[in-house]
């Protein structure tokens with residue numbers, strides 16, 4: 358595979374949380390990064406924190422919109438002359454039970470995560486195949502793609518959809534040297550817009566702990582007794598892109614300090 362220091366990466370939902378940590382780590386390793394997110398100003402602010410426009414650019418791209426996704430991919434080609442690595446990270450969680458979940462809730466969750474990553478992977482795969490240099494597509498799925506939790510049906514179902522996209526695309530794109538892998542985080546409270554934006558309060562209520570204690574609560578229920586930070590997920594993305602994992606595709610790596618195994 359191309360060394361990370363020579364690669365161009367597109368990270369969706371990278372204005373905040375896990376996506377921003379991933380973009381920051383990739384840039385620190387020498388990659389050029391395109392930060393795609395809903396809000397242009399936030400995407401550009403995150404890019405400016407990471408580096409100058411030779412290293413990081415921010416673009417507005419709603420992943421549910423085919424044209425905006427294409428514009429995000431085109432931005433990578435325009436700014437940095439190629440595309441080698443795509444991270445499907447954009448997401449949100451409504452944290453609702455079956456009976457609370459409306460059709461609009463269901464559609465939103467699936468549009469952003471299942472359809473959004475399909476659109477991004479499709480637009481990116483075309484470039485990766487045409488370039489003929491291989492590449493990586495990485496999905497930030499979730500522990501919830503495999504394990505059931507309360508009050509999260511639409512979110513968990515669409516995360517399971519993403520997990521199967523990983524397997525399907527690994528099979529379809531392997532002959533072009535494109536690896537497709539997933540990462541299953543859990544309990545990344547600090548820095549997460551999803552947690553700060555209401556999910557944290559709901560999860561805290563489900564677990565019966567104060568919201569400000571949620572990080573500690575997640576940590577104590579893990580095997581390693583450690584809180585998971587956005588940087589830990591970014592480390593897993595980095596490892597997947599190293600030459601040492603050049604023969605690994607269709608894999609899901611848990612980054613949950615062991616909770617999934619508990």
Ligand code: NAD
Pocket residue numbers: 369370371372373374375376393394395396418419420421445446447448449469473497498499500541542543544545546548549550551552
């Ligand atoms: P976050 O809110 O900090 O980041 C999500 C980003 O996605 C935001 O910047 C948001 O603006 C962007 N986004 C939302 N809808 C979008 C759209 N339609 N188009 C483009 N961008 C959009 O939350 P986070 O915790 O960093 O979550 C990042 C990813 O990690 C999500 O896919 C989430 O499901 C997944 N994840 C998080 C955790 C966790 O514990 N925080 C656990 C498992 C999986």
